Amino acid sequence: MDINSDDLKIFVAVVDSGTLSAASVHLGQTTSGVSRALSRLEEKLQATLLTRTTRRMELTEEGRLFLDKARAILASMEEMEECIRIRRQQPAGRLAVDAASPFMLHCVVPHVAEFRALFPEIRLELRSNDQIADLIEHRTDIAIRIGALSDSTLHARPLSSSPLHILASPDYIARHGLPAAPEDLANHTLLGFVQYELGNQWPLRHAGGNSYAVTPALSASSGETLRQLALEGQGIVCLADFMTRGDIASSRLVPLLQDFTTGFRQPIHAVYYRNTQLAQRISCFLDFLQRKL
Incomplete structure (x- = not known):
């Protein structure tokens, strides 16, 4: 039996990627080539490592055992390489x-x-x-x-750490006006996060405290998506300085309610x-x- 590091890397990549096609992209190989390599490995071991259907792949008991060993071997190989490199700084x-x-x-x-x-x-x-x-x-x-x-x-x-800004585009402001106080946000279109409730707690002082809970009219899971929506004039958003600093400097986005911000930094x-x-x-x-x- 002649198993080499490439066999181990392909097997681990298939398991981690979830599909042969995804593993082929990660490895820079064709899907058929990855499939053949996996089959050859199973022939060398005379064992089935993965049960494959059109929808999913599952590790067999032998596959789970082999996966643990394969990860350990690959980690050891990386450690050996690292030790040599460290000697050369x-x-x-x-x-x-x-x-x-x-x-x-x-x-x-x-x-x-x-x-x-x-x-x-x-x-x-x-x-x-x-x-x-x-x-x-x-x-x-x-x-x-x-x-x-x-x-x-x-x-x-x-x-x-990064401060948070309440922002809107000049186009949105021209069409809908400026909120004068946090309570005025109820009359505006707000952009917020889905599945991240902390992102919908804006750092604004108001009668109820120092955190203003918003109900977004339009939600997204990514802050970058929300940034693009705000740039397109779709509503008011609360985003970190590290991703909006350039937009503010170029006036593509305008800070709002600055007298009410708490100064909170993420x-x-x-x-x-x-x-x-x-x-x-x-x-x-x-x-x-x-x-x-």
Whole structure:
């Protein structure tokens, strides 16, 4: 039996991706090639690792056992590579970073070229996820999270904080006028989040306290989608400074109700599991990103 690292990588990619076609995209191979490689691996092992139907794939008992071993072997191989690179003071290897799409687009992507020039041996994988992702399930090394943290099993490093702005486009203001006080928002079209209630608590002082709960007329799961809707004049929105700073500077979006804002700032953290194998890659990326923020 001659199993190599490519066999293990293909098998793990199929399991993590959920489908052969998704795995083929991740691996840069054809779907038929991935299918043949998986079949060859099962022939080598003389065991069925995955039961496949037109709709789904499930691991067999042998598949679950093999998956655990495959992950351990691949991790050991990466660790060996990392040890050699560390001796030469060159951080290297795969680094998967997960962040909500607005943060990824506005705070990470503009600096990728510089980071890659500084650390050419690090293979960045950038993933946008507007919901909180499980690091292990999504094979993520670092997740950037905006807002309060609740998972104590993760190591967290504060990176920065960002104020929130109440905003509308000049076109919307021309058509609907300016709200003079938070209570006036009831007469306006409000844009907000779906499945993220904290995002619909706007930092405004009013008779009921320092947090104004809004009921959006139009909701989206992504802050970037809400930003685009606001730019199109679809309503009033509450978004972070890191993604709207340029819009405000160019007057594409206009801050509203500034006399009523509480000054609340959203914390920005990087979270990850303590892992000495990844320590150097994580540190150099977070040091770099914190300088940029």
